[in-house]
Amino acid sequence: MTEVKLAVLGGSGAGKSALAVRFLTRRFIGEYASSAECIYTKHLSLDGRQIHLEIYDPCSQPHRGKLSLTGELHWADGFIIVYDISDRASFAFAKALLYRIRESHIGACKKMVESSVFLVGNKQDLCHMREVGWDEGQKLAIDNKCQFCELSAAEHYQEVVAMFMKVLRNITSNFKVKEKRRPSGSKSMAKLINNVFGKRRKSV
Numbered sequence: 001m002t003e004v005k006l007a008v009l010g011g012s013g014a015g016k017s018a019l020a021v022r023f024l025t026r027r028f029i030g031e032y033a034s035s036a037e038c039i040y041t042k043h044l045s046l047d048g049r050q051i052h053l054e055i056y057d058p059c060s061q062p063h064r065g066k067l068s069l070t071g072e073l074h075w076a077d078g079f080i081i082v083y084d085i086s087d088r089a090s091f092a093f094a095k096a097l098l099y100r101i102r103e104s105h106i107g108a109c110k111k112m113v114e115s116s117v118f119l120v121g122n123k124q125d126l127c128h129m130r131e132v133g134w135d136e137g138q139k140l141a142i143d144n145k146c147q148f149c150e151l152s153a154a155e156h157y158q159e160v161v162a163m164f165m166k167v168l169r170n171i172t173s174n175f176k177v178k179e180k181r182r183p184s185g186s187k188s189m190a191k192l193i194n195n196v197f198g199k200r201r202k203s204v
């Protein structure tokens with residue numbers, strides 16, 4: 001069983017809970033308690049691999065003030081950063097979140113970090129009230145080398161599932177790369193130990 005931890009972050013009212021609940025239950029409920037943070041869990045199968053998924057949905061995040069995110073950055077294997085296409089302030093907040101994630105991972109394998117972040121422009125059904133263009137979202141994603149889509153948690157169930165699956169697939173393939181690296185590391189350590197002690201044992 002592979003454990004995957006995903007944090008859904010974004011400005012207040014961007015639709016974090018709506019997206020998580022839509023993915024987990026297929027339903028769009030409409031109103032969600034925003035006073036409490038939640039960790040939802042789900043078991044699923046992805047490309048033949050059993051996944052124990054935890055989704056962190058924080059309570060309302062202030063648009064202002066310094067973003068700490070220290071706990072989330074340590075906890076999560078990947079991030080879904082949500083903004084509301086009809087709310088420019090939420091887009092600015094998403095930008096700040098992406099910046100914070102990037103700066104915290106300087107030194108870590110950049111490609112792995114980038115592939116496990118998805119920028120989502122939610123509430124596409126409200127395009128008549130649009131304040132953020134599709135091309136702006138796309139550019140922000142390109143600048144941060146993360147993935148991007150616009151969708152509507154209210155109307156696009158399949159797109160929501162596809163987005164979650166894509167980020168999960170990227171996270172688990174990052175795990176595979178790490179797993180591949182680990183045995184070769186321990187093998188070379190075993191070789192080293194053998195070289196030192198094995199030879200000595202032979203001579204006794």
Ligand SMILES: Nc1nc2c(ncn2[C@@H]2O[C@H](COP(=O)(O)OP(=O)(O)OP(=O)(O)O)[C@@H](O)[C@H]2O)c(=O)[nH]1
Binds near residue numbers: 153154155
């Ligand atoms: N029209 C429309 N409304 C949406 C969509 N997604 C969420 N909403 C509405 O937007 C409001 C906020 O949604 P939430 O899922 O609670 O947003 P949140 O980011 O979790 O909010 P906080 O926890 O308060 O930060 C609710 O009234 C939802 O019904 C969408 O795709 N389209």
